Amino acid sequence: MNSPANFEWWHRRALGPWWLQYVLGFWLVGLTSFAPPTKKSFRTKNIIIVVIDGPRYSETWGSPSLIPNMATTLKSKGVFFSSFYNNAYTYTNSGHVALTTGINQPIDNFGQELPQQPSLFQRWRKATGQPATAAWIVASKDKLHILANTLNPEWHDQYQPSTDCGVNGPGTGYRADSLTLEAAKRILTQHQPHLMLINFMEPDGFAHAANWPFYLRGIARDDRYVRQLYDFLSKNKAYRKNTTLFITNDHGRHLDGISTGYVDHGDDCEGCRHVSLLALGPDFKKGRTVTDTHTLVDVPATAAFLLGLPFDQAQGKVMTTLFKR
Secondary structure, three states: OOOHHHHHHHHHHHHOOHHHHHHHHHHHHHHHHHOOOOHHHOOOOEEEEEEEOOOOHHHOOOOHHHOHHHHHHHHHHOEEEEEEEOOOOOOHHHHHHHHHHOOOOOOOOOOOOOOOOOOHHHHHHHHHOOOHHHEEEEEOOHHHHHHHOOOOOOOOOOOOOEEEEOOOOOOOOOOOHHHHHHHHHHHHHHHOOOEEEEEEOHHHHHHHOOOHHHHHHHHHHHHHHHHHHHHHHHHOOOOOOOEEEEEEOOOOOOOOOOOOHHHOOOOOOHHHHEEEEEEEOOOEOOOEEEOOOEEOOHHHHHHHHHHOOOOOOOOOOOOHHHEOO
16 A cells, blocks of 8 residues: 555656646646637627728827717727727728628729628528528628628628618618618617628718818717617617627728828828727626737637637637636
């Protein structure tokens, strides 16, 4: 029979010297502390991505007087990313494709070309068997109907989300953001979808028209619309405790002194690339600011992670700093 002394000798020999045991213990604690949460812990059942189209950071979070709802009330309830970027193609369709497919792709900006790969919406529908009314693209810009489909022959015309884009679909023109908000609320009430992307276009539209006052007005209005959407979700039994909201941009605009300044966008200047992200949800921290650099393609990667959906095509990474521990 082994004596207690013999057992202690064997135990020390098996585990190594005391310092190795200490290092191993610290390492195991580190793994527990810093590993991303598991799917079982997530309360998120619904994800909404709101894209405010084309404001410069300098007129939004860089000087937040125009966005009091996001910069005060909502920021305190979520996580703000101050170093968030479109690090690829800084125009509307490409930015939205990055947010839905997780891939930075050069693409026609007039709504005449589909994304190369299927979106998070299509992959989610196939994985869950949910109907088209469970996922929606709701956009002020009619051309963003392209986000519902793909050129990939294995996915083309399959598992598409529903769309409500522009005045009345492709080729009908842009509509006011107030109407897009009402459309989103109507769809959320009627169909109770689990996935939705909302595009608000007014900052971009009025900037391209070289209308500085209306560009600023569009930013301020969209700030109010985001708050109204948040309040709507908070009061709705289907959404109030299980919905994650990503509020971001597809691109910025030229800095003053570059090309046409705020009127246009499309290059790699800081004004075009630097955008923002505010993320709110039941699985996220509150009142935090993250200074680590992230990009558009990290949004669908994180959304897929929340949903437990494999999304290997995504070029982005899961934003683990969002999550509660």
